[in-house]
Amino acid sequence: MKRGGSKREEVEAADSGIKLGRLDEFIGFRLRRIQNQLSRDFAAATADRNMRSGLFSSLSIVAANPGISQNELSKAVGLDKSITVQIVDELEKRELAVRERSPTDRRRHALFVTEAGQTYLDELFAILAETEDAVLHQLTRAELALLRELLDRMYLAYDEPGISL
Amino acid sequence: MKRGGSKREEVEAADSGIKLGRLDEFIGFRLRRIQNQLSRDFAAATADRNMRSGLFSSLSIVAANPGISQNELSKAVGLDKSITVQIVDELEKRELAVRERSPTDRRRHALFVTEAGQTYLDELFAILAETEDAVLHQLTRAELALLRELLDRMYLAYDEPGISL
DNA sequence: GAAAGATAGTTGACAATCTCTACGATTGAG
DNA sequence: CTCAATCGTAGAGATTGTCAACTATCTTTC
Numbered sequence: 001m002k003r004g005g006s007k008r009e010e011v012e013a014a015d016s017g018i019k020l021g022r023l024d025e026f027i028g029f030r031l032r033r034i035q036n037q038l039s040r041d042f043a044a045a046t047a048d049r050n051m052r053s054g055l056f057s058s059l060s061i062v063a064a065n066p067g068i069s070q071n072e073l074s075k076a077v078g079l080d081k082s083i084t085v086q087i088v089d090e091l092e093k094r095e096l097a098v099r100e101r102s103p104t105d106r107r108r109h110a111l112f113v114t115e116a117g118q119t120y121l122d123e124l125f126a127i128l129a130e131t132e133d134a135v136l137h138q139l140t141r142a143e144l145a146l147l148r149e150l151l152d153r154m155y156l157a158y159d160e161p162g163i164s165l
Numbered sequence: 166m167k168r169g170g171s172k173r174e175e176v177e178a179a180d181s182g183i184k185l186g187r188l189d190e191f192i193g194f195r196l197r198r199i200q201n202q203l204s205r206d207f208a209a210a211t212a213d214r215n216m217r218s219g220l221f222s223s224l225s226i227v228a229a230n231p232g233i234s235q236n237e238l239s240k241a242v243g244l245d246k247s248i249t250v251q252i253v254d255e256l257e258k259r260e261l262a263v264r265e266r267s268p269t270d271r272r273r274h275a276l277f278v279t280e281a282g283q284t285y286l287d288e289l290f291a292i293l294a295e296t297e298d299a300v301l302h303q304l305t306r307a308e309l310a311l312l313r314e315l316l317d318r319m320y321l322a323y324d325e326p327g328i329s330l
Numbered sequence: 331g332a333a334a335g336a337t338a339g340t341t342g343a344c345a346a347t348c349t350c351t352a353c354g355a356t357t358g359a360g
Numbered sequence: 361c362t363c364a365a366t367c368g369t370a371g372a373g374a375t376t377g378t379c380a381a382c383t384a385t386c387t388t389t390c
Binding site (some may be wrong): 003018019020021022023027028030031032033034035036037038039042057060061063064065069072075076078120121125128129131132135136137138139143144146147148150151152153154155156157 | 188198199204222230
């Protein structure tokens with residue numbers, strides 16, 4: 001690993017006197033920490049909206065790929081087929097998306113976002129943008145672009161990414 | 166596991182056609198994506214070691230804060246008291262840590278890492294470092310330092326962080 | 331110094347997810 | 361036509377987190 005210098009800072013959690021110790025040396029820890037906060041904030045901001053775990057990401061993948069099959073969706077989101085069934089069930093029940101049998105292959109269900117689903121997505125994306133802004137306004141535009149690039153470069157280290165939202 | 170295929174899964178155009186759509190615009194998405202891969206890799210690399218979810222982070226917090234109480238640990242790790250009980254139960258059963266009654270306040274259990282626990286931690290930290298290196302070698306030293314700083318700056322946007330591992 | 335209330339740890343009931351396996355329908359290869 | 365693979369579905373089981381008691385201690389208050 002890298003940790004060249006031995007500048008030993010006392011790393012504590014805000015007001016409690018708890019130290020993080022070696023955990024603090026790891027990027028993964030920092031990533032998780034922020035990501036946790038972000039998703040917590042997002043969850044809080046959408047508490048009234050009946051959000052289920054993979055629902056938002058699934059819906060937005062469907063929106064970006066009209067006619068996608070459930071199987072493809074499963075792989076894209078990184079969930080098991082059986083979970084995708086439940087999610088699509090709920091999407092359909094709430095009329096955010098619809099299943100249509102594929103005419104060419106009658107085993108497949110082609111998925112499409114309804115207008116209500118589009119509206120729902122717009123709302124959630126707006127909330128998400130707001131949530132992120134609360135944190136990102138700490139960075140300049142240039143820094144933000146750089147951060148994006150670094151994260152992408154890291155992600156490309158994986159030969160077969162697999163989106164896993 | 167890193168390769169999440171249920172059966173044989175060709176490296177073919179698995180996610181070739183799938184677009185991310187607006188999801189791709191968000192930093193949180195990129196964070197989660199990498200963080201997911203990292204923890205998946207870490208889980209795979211430690212599959213033989215009986216890792217339970219909060220166990221590693223809890224143990225390392227205890228190591229960094231000898232004598233910490235279970236309550237403090239709960240808050241630090243961001244888990245419910247009742248889960249912490251289970252985790253400490255397992256830590257004790259595996260002789261990685263011990264509970265000792267506090268002499269000043271007999272309600273509290275002061276937690277300490279055993280030598281075996283220290284060894285265990287060393288191993289896991291080594292694995293974690295390896296796991297991260299696989300991704301981080303894409304970045305130069307300078308970029309890595311910058312990334313750290315940007316992430317920290319983002320995190321400090323929260324007045325009352327709350328570690329939540 | 332005794333009663334009332336707060337706090338630490340524990341337990342168990344419960345709900346939400348994810349994993350795994352199996353099954354019917356459909357397709358495609360031979 | 362036969363047989364294997366794929367898509368969607370369903371259900372059993374494990375894991376994990378939430379929540380509401382309950383005990384034993386401590387602290388506050390009168």
